[in-house]
Amino acid sequence: METRQTPTNGRLFWRGLSRACAVCGQRRLTRRLIALSDACPRCGFRFERQPGHFLGAVIMSTIVTFGLILITILAGVWVLWPDVDALRLSIVPLAIAVIVPPALHPTCKTLWVAIDLMMRPLDPGEAVGDLISEEGAAKKR
């Protein structure tokens, strides 16, 4: 059984950012809108490579969310100055705190998988499914 090669770092990054499987580029990996599937339906790659694997994705989502909250607070102070009202100032940051984490969740997970693959390439047998049909499709193009 042949094992897939780990794609280039640029391809891994783009696939992760666009919510695709970092290994084969398969899209539509989410269930119930935001939950990432356990494994890629095309290549069989299991996204959670070890227990606690997605801690990096949670950290990435937290950094982005807090960064956006900080930016909106600073922009709000700048816009409302000198009559800064805490209630008016907190509306947009609260909306960001509620909306952004679930919206970013699948993207952060696929991006984290891609970053992890950049650091730890595929092990033999980790993603093997549908290699032959993918090569056949590539030849037809």
Ligand SMILES: [Zn+2]
């Ligand atoms: Zn795949």
